[in-house]
Amino acid sequence: MNLREERIMHINIRRISVGNPVSARSVLLFATAVISAAMLPGCAPVQQIDLLERRVNTLALEQATLRQEILGKKTEEGAVQSNMASIGNRIDVLQAEILRINGQLEQLAYAKEQDRARIDALEQKIYGGQAPPQTGEVGQVIGTVPGTPAPAAAAPPAEPNYYEQGIALFKQGQYKDSIKSFQTYLEKNPKGDLADNAYFWMGENEFKLERYEEAILDYQKLLDGFPNSNKAPDAMYKQGLAFMKLGDNVGARIVFQNLVKKYPSSSQAALAKEQLAKLK
Numbered sequence: 001m002n003l004r005e006e007r008i009m010h011i012n013i014r015r016i017s018v019g020n021p022v023s024a025r026s027v028l029l030f031a032t033a034v035i036s037a038a039m040l041p042g043c044a045p046v047q048q049i050d051l052l053e054r055r056v057n058t059l060a061l062e063q064a065t066l067r068q069e070i071l072g073k074k075t076e077e078g079a080v081q082s083n084m085a086s087i088g089n090r091i092d093v094l095q096a097e098i099l100r101i102n103g104q105l106e107q108l109a110y111a112k113e114q115d116r117a118r119i120d121a122l123e124q125k126i127y128g129g130q131a132p133p134q135t136g137e138v139g140q141v142i143g144t145v146p147g148t149p150a151p152a153a154a155a156p157p158a159e160p161n162y163y164e165q166g167i168a169l170f171k172q173g174q175y176k177d178s179i180k181s182f183q184t185y186l187e188k189n190p191k192g193d194l195a196d197n198a199y200f201w202m203g204e205n206e207f208k209l210e211r212y213e214e215a216i217l218d219y220q221k222l223l224d225g226f227p228n229s230n231k232a233p234d235a236m237y238k239q240g241l242a243f244m245k246l247g248d249n250v251g252a253r254i255v256f257q258n259l260v261k262k263y264p265s266s267s268q269a270a271l272a273k274e275q276l277a278k279l280k
Contacts, residue, residue, distance in 0.1 A: 204238070
């Protein structure tokens with residue numbers, strides 16, 4: 001075997017072992033055939049055969065190394081996907097925890113307001129709306145004659161109806177003031193008979209002010225806290241329109257589809273179907 005034939009054989013062995021996904025056994029079988037041919041009379045000497053054997057072993061090792069690298073990359077891809085899934089689950093857990101903590105904060109704030117209201121009412125009842133009187137050394141009220149009845153307590157001014165006030169302000173186009181009135185109503189009546197309506201009208205005010213993200217959140221408070229409210233279909237429909245105003249047609253489509261599914265007999269469901277036809 002001359003030098004040119006040896007080089008051609010080397011190239012063929014490398015193509016088989018690296019370029020094609022064949023096993024090391026196939027490479028060795030091919031090399032064995034070549035070596036056997038080389039041992040025929042008139043062919044290469046023993047040193048040349050040893051050189052070929054070493055080359056075959058080297059190619060087999062390179063093939064094994066490449067296979068390990070490929071398997072390693074597949075393992076890395078699987079680990080990345082697993083980590084992404086784990087991170088997504090963790091985010092969901094954190095969001096749920098944030099919602100729970102926000103709910104607790106709202107409850108604490110409401111309890112604090114209730115305590116403050118009870119204290120104020122008690123002071124009104126005891127002192128008639130005036131500051132607590134000073135006492136002398138023996139506990140007698142200064143400036144009063146013993147045995148004299150305390151002056152009658154002045155009637156506290158009537159508290160305004162914040163819900164009706166909010167409706168009136170909305171009709172007058174005073175949307176920001178209307179929001180404040182509904183917020184005050186909800187602070188004093190978080191579970192009142194008109195609490196669901198108050199959230200709806202807050203969303204309507206935000207919608208009029210073109211603050212569509214805030215409107216979506218107010219509508220969602222109604223849907224989360226009062227799913228059986230008669231305002232729920234209206235809130236979902238307006239939520240879908242707010243998504244459209246934001247240019248989020250995908251979000252709008254999802255909301256309208258949920259509205260049709262959850263309240264199929266409502267008039268808002270018919271309107272939602274019309275919007276879905278436009279979004280196609």
